Amino acid sequence: MSTDHATDAADSHTQAADGKFGDYGGQYVPEALMPAIQELTDAYERYVVNNEDGFMDEFRQRLADFGGRPTPLQRADRLSERYDCELYLKREDLLHGGAHKLNNALGQVLLAKYMGKDRIIAETGAGQHGTATAMAAAHLDMPCTIYMGERDINRQRPNVFRMKLNGSDVKPVTAGRGTLKEAISETMRDWAASVETTHYVIGSIVGPHPFPVMVRDFHSVISEEIRTQTREQTGGLPDAVVACAGGGSNTMGAFAHFIDDDGAERSSAKNQSGDEPRGRVDLVAVEAGGSSLAVDEEEGVAPNSASLSTGDEGVLHGARTKLLQDSFGQIMESHSISSGLDYAGVGPELAHLVDEDRVTPVAVDDDAALEGFHRLSNTEGIIPALETAHAFGYLEEHADELSGTVVVNVSGRGDKDLQAAIEETEARDVPNAPDMSMFSGGI
């Protein structure tokens, strides 16, 4: 990671021209994909980094017109009172499609058009990336196939229907537990056969270079807006930015323009949490702690998705990163109440930033996430995605560490999760849940 060009942090990115973040990253893919990845690297540098043919201008315009950017930064009055801090919500749930995912999907589908590709494929976990890609593909008139684990299809039926409504073909993946990990593997297999005509729109900051930097750049508009909006509303920068982390795309989007920032503009100079005397904006990545942080080696199951907190370095899906794996290197089946966080790996840049002590990983379990889900719903009138709810679970569990100006990235809205939320709330003792008795017969 380079910091030497951070004269204006708002314009700087943590570059990784060779695709390496410390020891992480790289391009561990079958040979057949390497030429496509090199072609994509070239296109990324020309169009995204250097704005050739006005690519980034068109992207920004479409994000505004089709996506509805900029999204608001909203002061959360009741939660500010509850946690005794200035709490602001970055409303990515108000982006078209109901989640931050469109930033990346629109960017990559547009890039595929600039590259002359004529077909789009994508994987999806919760269905948010799939729906965003389907919307972008319809908007830009590109045929699109989405791979989705069978289990996730059953958990996220409305999103499957949304993809089909937008004209995408949804292919169920039955391997393994039928979740995101298997969907990524299957999409890579399709790509290995179709690479000459097809672009793979990967849905997070994972995979081989240039995907982690490219996806980060498309999402970095989130932190760019947070900087502008907190300056306008508070006269300075936030003291902390909090975002949930699965693969880590909303996380890096919310963090990107704060990574190299020296923190001089932080709203509150007195907020030095913990024993780290650094003056930078605190960046907190909230992972899915699932039901437990322990692992079951025998069954190959990690009942969580907390690869930043508990994972070991390894190679999966094209990159070296932190993984949930057994002692032999077999990838574990992960678990989370939210399918969007249910992944055994994490973006290599985020893994590196954790090792560098620039990003603090915190695991929040299923129960706390559900509590966060209800807290935001009944105090602020915003129903978050279960992924996003982990960030609010963090606020509940770490309220005494919050001070100054805290921005939470509301990465998505919870409409897709209502059925799961009913079932999970009924099955658990959630202190701040509404009376569930009228749902007990099922609706």
Added chain:
Amino acid sequence: MTEGGQSAETRRSDGAAANSEIAAAFADGPAFVPYLAVGDPSYEASKAYVEALARGGADVIELGLPFSEPIAEGSTIQGAIVRALEGGMTPELFFEFVEAVDVDVPLVCMTYYNLIYQYSNDGDSEARRASGANGTAANTGPAAFVARAADAGISGLVVPDLPAEEADPLRAACDEHGLDLVFIVAPTTEGDRLESMMERVSGYVYVQARLGTTGAKSDVSDQTDRSLQRLSGWDVPKAVGFGISSGEQAERIVASGADGIIVGSALVDIVADGVDNDWSTAETATKLEAKASELADGANRGRPTPTTGEE
């Protein structure tokens, strides 16, 4: 065995000779290189199957060490890998298998990089995990795996998710322990990438006959002919794989200039049929041996005669 600091050119030609067994297997006419996943569907059964392939005329055998995320494999070999993992196959059992299997041909290990990277031969996985809690596992890189593989009697490695760009640490470990490192050349591989691979390959080059994942196909792509032409200047043997399922295809591919054929899915299909139909191990082994003979014979028929050879 090579010394550090040699030029890539020297290393490659030495590498090709590093394991005389693999070189010899290709020197003696077209090589038939079958693949099976070790442990599919059990340790004992797959031992009988691999021995049957040797009896059927295998010149080199690729042994799959199953990884949970085999992104380069089609559904047939994915199925084999799932059966093997469910049967309890681990890297250590794999090496015991290599030591125990009774065959007289060179054995090549085909696996994914994470298993090589994570392998630790300090034996006690619990101790390793305890010492490496929370993301600080004492990774040794590829050296420990390569040392153990060499010790067990493996002659070479194929790693489908390790392109030449990321291969230097493994290439160095293979040089140190006298193992060949086989690279896969895809139909899309051209220009600088070919050069980079030519500098690092040894043993044989795996010529991927068509795009996509592994899997038996009734036709063999004419991309094969183009790939073989691109590699005509290479001094390592060229073995063609991806989709070959019959003696007739084997014959045609050798006739187009291949030095060997690699067959996986067509053999794994027989193992899968055995599982589905409750064949005895001996019954499945007999069918595998017959298929191996068909493929080896086909390859031999395709061998250009000295007077009419096109090469």
